[in-house]
Amino acid sequence: MFLKRIELQGFKSFADRTVLQFDQGVTGIVGPNGCGKSNINDAIRWVLGEQSTKSLRSGTAMSDIIFSGSEVRKPVNLASVSLVFDNTQRIFATDFDEVEITRVIRRNRDAQYLINRTPCRLKDVTDLVMDTGLGRDSLSIITQGNISSFADAKPEDRRSLFEEAAGVAKYKKRKKTSLAKLEATQANLERLQDILDELERQLGPLEKQAEKARRYISLRDELSSIEITVLADEIGSLKEQVSQLEQDIDHSRIQEGRMSEDIQRKEASVADLRRETTELDSRILELQKQYAANLQERVSLEKRKTQLDEQRRRLLESGSDEDRRSQLQALASEARLEYEDRLDRLNSLEQTRQETEKNLADLRQKQEVLQKERSTASNRLQDLQRRQDTVTAMLRQPYTHQQGVNAVMKARQSLQGIEGTAAALLQPKEGMGSAVNAALGGAVFNIITTDEQCARGAIRFLKRNRSGRATFLPMSVCRPRFPKKDQETIAQAAPGAVGWAADLVDCKDRYRNVRDRLLGNIFVCDTLEHANETARRLKYGIKIVTLDGDIVHTGGSMTGGSQKQGSSLLTLQDEQRQLEKRAADAQTAVQELSRSLAPLESQVQQVQEELVQLQVERAKLENIAALKKEKYESLKSRLAAAGEEEDRQAVQDSLAAELSRMHRTIDGQESQMNALQQHRRETGESLTGLEEEIRILRRDLSALQNESRKGEVAAAGLKSRMESLLMRLNTDYTMTYEFALTQKRDVDLEQARIRVRELREEIREIGSVNLDAPEEYDALHERYADLKKQKEDLEEAGTRILSAISEMDETMTTQFDEMFHKIDHELDGVFSAMFGGGHARLILTDPEDLLTSGVDIDVQPPGKRVKNIQTFSGGEKALIAISVLFAILKARTMPLCIFDEVEAALDQANVERFARYLSKFKEDSQFIVVTHRPGTMEQCDDLYGVTMQKDGVSTILKVRLEDAREMAASA
Template sequence: MFLKRIEIKGFKSFAEAMNIEFVPGVNAVVGPNGSGKSNVSDAIRWVLGEQSARSLRGAKMEDIIFAGSDTRKPMNASEVTLVLENDDQYLDLEYHEVSVTRKLYRTGDSEYLINRQSCRRKDIVELFMDSGMGKEAFSIIGQGRVEEVLSSKPEERRAIFEEAAGVSKYKQRKSQAEKKLSETEDNLNRVEDILHELENQVEPLKEQASMAKDYLAKKEELEEKDIALTAAEIEQKHQRWSALQDTIGHLEEQQKKTDSLVKEQEQKRSESEAKAEEIDETISRIQNDLVNVSENLEKEEGRRRVLEERGKNAGEKKEEWEKRCRELREKSEQSRKEWENQARIMKESSSRYQSLEQNYASIQEEWKKYKESRREEIESLKSEYIERLNEQAAVRNEEKYLEEQKKQLQHKHGSLAKENQEYVKERTQAEKLVENARVKKDKAAADHEQEKETWKHLQETWKEQSESVEQLEQKLYEAYRHVDQTRSRIHVLEEMEADYSGFYQGVREVLKAGKDTLTGVVGAVAELIDVPKSYTLAVETALGGALQNVVTKTEEDARKAIQLLKTRQKGRATILPSEVIRPRRLSSDFRNKLQSADGFITTASEAVNIDEGYRHIIDHLLGQVVLAESLEAANQMARLTGYKVRIVTLDGNVVNPGGSMTGGSSGKNSSQILARQNELEELREKHRDMQAKTETLEGKVRQEKQNRDETAAQLEESRRRGEEARDALEQAKEELTGAEADLEKANSKLSMYDKESSSLEEEEERLQSREKVLMENKESVAKKLRVLDEQIEELEKQEKERGEKLEQLKDQETDIKVKLAGAKESASNDETEEKRLKKQWEEESAQLEKLEHDIAVLEEQMSSMEGDEDVETGIEKLREEKESLSREMAKLRRDRVEAGDDTQQRKSRIQQLTHERNEKQQELQNHQIELNRLDVELDTRLEHLQANYEISFERARDQYPLTEDLEETRKRMELVKRGIDELGNVNLGAIDEYERVHERVTFLHEQQKDLQQARNSLKEVIQEMDDEMKRRFSETFEAIRYHFRYTFQELFGGGEADLELTDPDHLLHTGVDIAARPPGKKRQNLSLLSGGEKALTAIALLFSIVKEKPAPFCVLDEVEAALDEANLSRFAKYLRTFSETTQFIVISHRKATMEEADVLYGITMEESGVSRMVSVKMEDAGELVESAAP
């Protein structure tokens, strides 16, 4: 592998796109000072992942983008691409050429690409990790490295060896582990503090929870008894209710029946009355119809007599015309048939004549054809027939020879075919085994790949869950830290409050004594009041020292307090005996004036909360003090009251009675007391909120850990399945290899058979080809013989038939001539007769058509007289209708009498049923009243179940059956009630609180265990890293030391050098000294050597490191700048030797170095601020380098 090309655009001084093609060996980039040649080294360093602008010789990263010149504008982006030859797969990518690109825009955005595909910087760093080409590796060595070796102290020089040994990442990891260990120990301390606090709460909460459970059990029993008792009462009352329902139902059924009978009788009576009315209407209608029918009957009988006379004359005329028409139709039909028959005869005569003419013409043509003889043609065909017989004999002889050859080939082919069948069987079996093995391998590979994907997915899930657990735990421990800080602050404030910190000595002494020996002490004013935060400063200002006034119950208590201070000589205090202190309030006049003023808030006493038993105390102190929004408002209110009221603003300024004002910066002595109380309350509220958030986080941690553990189990199972799948895949591959070997053997045998068989088939094909030609010749000759034979026979037959045919044609010609004459005469006669018959039929048809038209006219005239039959029919119908109406009239009159009798009977039955219904109604009302009372009682008890227990009667009856009688149940309920009363006040929240605290304690114990394990693991990791750093440093140091001894001798041409540890017993902190003895000199420390010797010794050390940590290519940026000519020559020759294993890109302006280069690249700055690559010849290199020299 080697660096093939670098592409630069917009990087530092390279404004234009530039490509430098490198070759294996030594590549020299030369140019005068300030031309920008070292920017090539910076470009390589940058694309390999360098993030430090300082390492790239800039102040900030944007400095690497071309900044413009006098003639060019600044560019917006910088881009560098390294192209690496990767034929040996040195980099873990399946490409023969790998390009790595880095872009930077002035906006600060960056892009990273591998083979023109977008990626992360991390991907590039990982690609070059452990390749010797990373930004931290020794693949780029600048002059600064040489100076670092020369100027460093032994302890600082150690960093170079650590970098070569790869210890830096372990030191960083160790530092992270130590930081994490410190955090873990802090978290462990916090968890143990919280555990200690919670464990003190567990036992009291456990007792309270037990009492609460006892209370709940008794309450549950009481509820169950109450439900069961109520359900039993409902059941009992419901039975009576059901019995009443049945009785009421029976009575209502009887009522319904009676009502139904009454309704039925009423309906029937109505029907009878309606029927009578209907009959009366029908009788009247039928009488009218009977009169109308009689009148119509007389009219129709007169009309019938007139029509009978007209019809008689028309009928006789029609019969006569119809008879004539029938006769004429028969005659016309007979004429038509005769004409059609004659036409057919005429057509046949004409056809026969035409046919005879065609026959005559045909005979004439045949006569011409048979006149010529074909005897000469027959003789010619017989000669050709003899020649073909000779050809046929020659083909038969050759066929016999070919048949013998084929038999010999078939025998050989049969022997090979038997062998081939065996070979084919072997190959078929081998192919099946290969196919089965491939299927098995493919399935095993798919299973293995699937398990790999499953494992990867689970691994990612486990990592995400682990990170989530870690993040949640960090949040939890941070929450613990805040809780701990808040609790510590609360503890401090509570101790200050308990010690009455901030109070005067005398006040503090009285308040402390009030807890022990002194009675009647209520507390300080500051303890008794509660002030909203917005009014705190104003109230503190208004009260001033009165905040520390001590309130006692009586004057006697006050005197005892003062005597105590005198006795103990503990200072003074102001005492406010509650029984004698009287409130002071604003007059109504002042209050009215102030309330109307702008900026008025309230009186100071009203802004303070205090127990009502001591309200007069605060009224006494603040009742005549007013709160204002601002000093201007206070001045205005003071003028309204004539400067007789004390007014305090929210920011602590005061307008005193008389007009004086007090203000400025507030003091802290008095304000500490109220501020402390407010802070303490806020902290307690904050502590409760943080505790709730902490518990929520604990639940999330617990759940996420459970998820992670489940995933870990799945991951282990997936790993096991993956190993099984991998073993199955390896086994399948082995089986496939064996099967493929067997298949190859079988194919080899078949290949040998194919060669032998191919030879036989070629011979067989040659014989078959010749046989085919013979067959074609044989068939051709036979065909020609058959054709000749047929032609000769046919010609002789034709010649014989020709003579016979000529005789026949002569006879036929004579006969046809006679027939033609007769047929012509017959056709003429038939045509004349056909014309006559046609004319006769046409005349008869015209007569028939006229007569039929006359009959149609007569029929139309007669149709108008057909109404005579309709008249007769109408008369008959009218007579029948008249008789029917007469019979119906007689029946209706009988029905009318019957309907009147039925109506009278129905009225009597209705009166009887009405009396029976009234008696039943009274009985039904009595039962209904009792049922309503039961409904109310049942609703009351059902509502009791629903309102108190949210349970239906059915569920209560099924789930809470009564095991005792009603009275015993009531007594038991009274006992349970007394038991509940004896328990007194019960903290029901203690059950959940105990469970919550107990769960937290359990969780925190788990956290404590996890943190202890984590602490131990981190300590082990730190120790392992120390061991690994010692091992790596020691091994690398010895390896570099070994290379350094020989490299020094090669560079100096003799002498000796060595590396020494300043403190070999402490490998993690020891420094490194360099001792050298150039040829002809004594051994001495590096600092005592000459400048050139120092530089060459440093280069020897750097080359030794490169040998120990080899890289495919190495960039040397003016490392030989400080060497004199003699040492430079040695350096250049050694570089040439070293280039056999490592590609060098040397940035130099020294001629000796250039002479050893395989290729030179010139960098010049012809345009100010813009670097450009130029072609360089060896003889011009010196001039190019010195062109910029002064």
Template sequence: MHLRRLDLVGFKSFAARTSAELQRGIVVIVGPNGSGKSNISDAVLWVLGEQSAKAVRARKPEEVIFAGSATRQPLGMAEVSLVLDNADGSLPIDYEEVRVTRRLYRSGDSEYLLNGSRVRLKDIIQLLLHAGLSPDSYTVVGQSSIDELILQRPDERRVAFENVADIRRHQLRLNDTRSKLTSTQANLVRVQDVLAELTPHVRRLKTQADRAQRAEAFRKELHDLLIRSFRWRLAHAHTERRQAEDESARATLEAQHAEAESTAGERDLRDVDERLATLEERFSELRPRAEAFLEQVRVAERSLAVLRERLASTTEQKSGAEAELLRHHGLLERLAEEATEAARAAGQTTDGDLPDDASRLAILQAHLADETAALDAAQAERASLQKNVETAEHGIREAEARLTRTEQHLQSLQANLAVDQARQSDRETRLASIEQELASRTTERADLDQSLARTRDRLAAAADAQHEAAARLEQAREALRVTSQQADRLQGALAALGATDLSRRDDAELPPDWQAALQDLPVLGLAGQLATRIRPIDLLLAGYLRRTVVLANDEAAREAHRRLTTRLAADAPAWAVLSMDGLLLAAEGARPLERVGDEGQSVLADWSRQVRRLEAELAAAEAQRHAALAEVQTARDSLDDAEADERGARRAFGEIEAHLIELQRAESAARAEVQELQAAHERAMRMASQHSEERLRATTRADRTREELAVARRERDALADQLRQLDEQVSAIGERVGQARAEMITVEATAGRREAERAAREALHARIEAEMASNAAAREATSARLANLRGQEAEITERESQLTRELDAMQAELTPVERELESAEARRVDLLAERQLTEQRLGVLRAAERAAHEVREARHVAAQRATDEVERLNTEIAETAEMEAETYGGAAWAEQLRLRFDGLAEPLEAFDLEAARRRIATLQRELRAVGGVAESVVEEYRELSERHAFLEHQSADLRVAMAELESAAAELETHMRERFGEAFAAIQAAFQECFSELFGGGEARLVLTEPDDLLRSGVDIVARPPGKKLQGLLSLSGGERALTIVSLLFGLLKINPTPFCVLDEVDAALDEANVQRFANLLAEFARQIQFIVVTHNRATMDKSDAIYGVSMDAAGVSHIFSVRPRSIAASAPAETVSAVGAVNAETNRAPKGVPSGEL
């Protein structure tokens, strides 16, 4: 491996790009003093990673960049590259040629490149250490390095020995390991601090997560019970509907059968009438024979027949009137039931739904109008920003044009001073453009002020709406809480009435022995004293309630019951303990509530009605709470949207404000620049010698214009970002407008449906009332007609009796006629009897027919009621699903209910509905008791617990890593100690050998200052030149010290040779004889190591394989040219020697601008 090429640009005096192709062996660099020879060795040291400016002969890092001269401008960057031949693989990288580059910018930024790729300095140092190359090794040795080695303390001198022992990279690894160990310890402390902070949070969240899991279990059980109860009720409703439909069908068949039988009876009656008519004809035949004698008999008989017919007709009319009266009575009962059912169905839909829907519709319409206005405003703002983007792009194009004009003006400044006037005109044009843009921005700022005011108004309106909705929610919650407490107290009081004896009625207050027993418990008083909170209690329950003590909670009630049971005598009056939560604990032996009587039954009924009323109020309050919650959420959403719009407007306002300030600054700068150009133009006209300075100022102005162009481009990008954000806001507002419109359509449809249902129910109720009034009037008319018929029947019966008596008298007188007509009369009587029986049977059949029709109508009504019950249950399921989904279950709850109940027709299993209802109420109370726990608590607990477990695992890993790092550090120290000891012994021998060769004898030794601590021991040097005694390095003469250090240098190279070594005038302090020995030793080592030597000694030049000359032109820029002395010496040795001497004797007489190349 060797150094193939060295490239420099902008480094110290090498302003132009300079390359030097280097070959193996000895390369000598010569040139006059001050030409820049040592800058080459500084460049090699700098590119190897040297961080000290002093080491490269500079006060600060930026001084290595070419600083310019009177005729050449300074550069903004220094770059040095080493091209290494890595064909032997000395560097662990898959390249045969490795290019290491270092750059430094005048801004202070620097970068390192490896084969054109940016890398870290650490990567460069670790890679080059594999070949023994580093800035603090003996790769680059100058005259100052020789002096430093002489003057170094023993502990500073050991660095060179560490490089030879190849433990520098191990030292870096050890330092890195110790740094990692320190960092690991700090990380462990931080992890433990975080764990200490997280542990209480994890415990707190675990408690909340347990509550959330309990609530989730309650919700699941509640959902399951609701589903099972609804399924059971719905299945039974379906069953009842099918049974009612079957019974209706059977009643229809029975009615049809009764109609058929009634028709047959009427046919039989017609047959009897026909036979009677025949018999009458027979009588007509007999009448002529006894007409005269039987005239009176016929008259009597006709009268009797007429009376009987009237009687039969009256009887029939009476039966019809009675049947009609019964029918009207049944119809009135059915209409009353329908009216009750309609009233109950109407009561299920509260009158407040329509006003709520109307209010909600108005709110949605207002919200839609607001969102539409916001959409229009956002679109207008988007159009404005689009115009701003176009304006900014136009400004960028103008700035680019100005930059082009400025650069052209800079190039032509030396040729034509008149260009200054054109530049002044361009600046004035730019000033006008800035003023125009400033006016545009001012207008835009005014528009943004108006938009911000509108957004603030929307924000205030949304905040007011949220406050109003929150107030309504608080009112609903308070009403729900009060109603729940009243319902619970009434339920507890009703339960207490069923378990306590009411026979004793004493009006005593809390007895002293009770006060002693309950003195430290939260006693609220006697139930009789607190009864006024529910309703005025009558004397029936006063005795019991005055022996019932009320406490604040269940736990206190149980403790009071235990104490009273222990302290009170067994024969004490009956007593009981009641908590405000409804827990009732009675004394042992208390009789249940018996023989309450009418007054007590009235009280119980009144309390039961109050309980039902409070339950209805509780449901209404719950519905109001849900509505208020929805309004609060809507108000919050509106408030969030308004706040987001305000933040966007504020952000845009701030950006426009900042841009205005920048434009004002740019305007001031442009005006100042115009004035400066005018003054510069006048100065240029007066003094042409200042042309160079004017060119520098033009360069500065071009840079500033470029910066302004970059700022304008960033402004354009920012405006484009604003435009994209506004596009997103417009899309979001459009989505919210669509949602508001869909919700408004839904609310309008719901309001219309409810209005139609209420109108239908009112029409049904009016029709039922009209029918009831009509039937009542008909029933009264029928009753009057029935009374009239009964009177007529009595009169006819009386008349019949009278005619019968007259007929008996006539029969006594007309016995012969009777005997004659006896046979005919007997037949006639039989027919009349048969007719009467037939009429009676027909009346029964007609009554059966009417009854069948009534049963059919009743079954049809029952079937319709069963159908209505199924529909009511479906409605109740939907409403319950919506309420439970909003309160507990999430958006999929209603869909789950619908899927579970579709197509259900039969009961699935035995089910205790009452027990399920009690359990549902218990679960709802449990959910209220658990309270609201955010759904994110479980997820937060899981994430936090995972983080806690992860940190604990990390803590354990960090402890393991610390142990591993400590073990690795110990292993590295042991290895470094062994390597340093072996290398020190080898260097000792090589140093002695090189010292003897350079001095022609003598003795030199290396001494460890701390032999027991090889990792910290310094290295001292003692030497004995020939003919002298052994003494320290500082005791030797200057030449002896230099030669001793050179001996040490060659000893180090012999033990651990580097691929190349740069020697900068290390032979300057040697005399001619010692220089010759130095050159001989250099040639011997050159078989293995590539040397780049800066020297003035001819003996060293004679050993070289290539010579490079360095010269400096009049502009202060160094150039390199090469000479190959061996090829020239073969043809003309004398001329070569003189040419080389001429190079050293040259004193800045090199031609101006000599390029690198071979002479």
């Protein structure tokens, strides 16, 4: 292997592309001081990986090696150096006959290494040249400074040159890496041991917790498998009971409807019978009056007949026809006037009767309207009462779905400082139940306590009895929350504003802080649209609810939709208050309608009696008018025949006939009155019977309605219980009832219930459980096992590292010892040749420790005593150091050596000795010598001259020996 050429561009003073071709043997590089000849040595070291800018004699940054320009030349932006080696002997571990190593750096500090023009890493370059004798710190590159520092170095520092010669540097590097690994391994072992110790401390208690948790989980799983069956059976049973109750209620309502219809029909019949009774009473009264009138008329006729008889007797006695005619005319005139008077009175009476009938019709219409309104009001009152009963039943169990709240409220007498729930202490104003309920959310079930101690006591009670969870709000730490002034102004001016939720709630003064804490910064709008608009104006900074219970949360998210009737406690309370008011209003309406009907019914009765009286009087007048008309017509006929005796007889006969008819009429009226009175008695009995039936029906209807209400209350209670079980099924087991049915087991339900109680008792005795303990234990145990395995692996790795270090120490000791003795052996001969006699030898400062021992040099020049190298002059020390260098080259052949003015400190005679001795190695090694000494130049096979013009750029040219001497002379 040998260096074939160097290509430089932009490196230090070599601004232009420069190529130096090399052959085997000794190549000299000469030139005056400052021309840049040592930059070639720097370029070689830079390509091989030198990272020190100080060592490269450049600035503070690696980019300073790039040609920076001169007065006449611009700076360049890139520095590139390539070394091309012959590799036909495969010294480099690569299958190429020629190996090119390149390093490039740019002004922006981007750097790059290339091997055979393929980008690579610095490590790839270092690995490639390792064991070849090359390298930035190897023996292959020696400068004047190296010679001086070697001669003046401490024995321990001088050792590195011999280690490089022995080829143990790579082992030291590996050992250093191995020691670092060993140190890291030991640190990891200590860290792992600390962790393992801590894990062992945790595993013991955690194992007990895991066993406890597994026991709990086993019991819980058994409980769930059994309790799901029990819950499904109870829910199914409740569903059947509710269904049966609802069927019974529906059947009762149908019966109520039928009974109400029956009552209405019977009441209509009663009204008809009452009207008929009234009419019968009127007819009887009329007949009675007609009968009395007829009796009176009969008496009058009999009296008249007697008068006529008397008149006839007197007429017969007087014998004057003219007197009889005058009397008849007077009677006829009297009869006509009486008849006309009766007609006038009859017409007036008819008009009065028609008006009375119209008045009666109006009164009856009003009566029917009021009766219908009263019936409607009564039905509405019954519906409200039924709903009241249902709501009341639901409010009796307000916390069915809140196990913890329910438990605390039931035990509040035995607990201290339990004021009540927020729902119980804060009463929404009318119509605000849904809004306040939405504003409170889950806080509606917050339990208000006097102070924190009372809250802690209640929590301990829940834990002790495993009665679920609840949220407590101690009044002692309750602080109001109010909106900012600008928020308050904006909200109140927004469209659809109702007000702040806290202002829509009534409570005692001592609970105002609770109210303001829960509701103080929540605003209420009438609709969701207005709530959105208000929220936008407030930049979604506060919670806004609507009267329907929709919510616009802070941040802009919304909650809303339909709600099940009575789904919230506050809504139920609000509904109960409204029902109470509406029921009271309905009751008042029924009472007012009843009070309005009473005088109206009395008025109807009075008008009916007046109408009957008018009808009787009318009949009487019609009868009298008929009699008067008949009498008048009779008198007119008699007057026409007044002169005849037959007429007088006719009058008597007429009166007799009229009396006879009157007798028959009276007899007929007696029979008719008897028949009407009998009918009246029968109608009265029917009316009494119907009224009794109505009373019984009303009693039965009331009883049926009571039963219906009881059924509704019972159904509401069962539904509440069923919903509680359904929620428990969903909360505890995340199941629907339908899915639970598929999980039912065929078990004895009574035994199952007993087992459920036993399991609950066993679970209660277990106490608090960390359900994550089994998983935590398994994870911790697995981690413990993994870390223990890691520890074992690290211990094994540490053992392997120690073994490798031991092997490397053995190898380094052997190689160093062998090389040391070889060099020591060669040194004596080299020293004798270089000094013209004398002796030199290498001494180990600590022969017992070959791995760290320093190397010293004892020298005995010709004719002098043995002295240490430090006692000689500078030139002598340089020659001794060069002797050691040549001894090393004899002990270990180097394929390439670069000497940079190593002989500068020698006198001319010693330079010639150096040059002659150097030429002995050129058969086995390639030398590149930077020099300005003629003696060295004479021994070079090729010479390159380096010059620098005014532009500050170095140039290369091949020179003859005479030219080189001139350059050296001008240096």
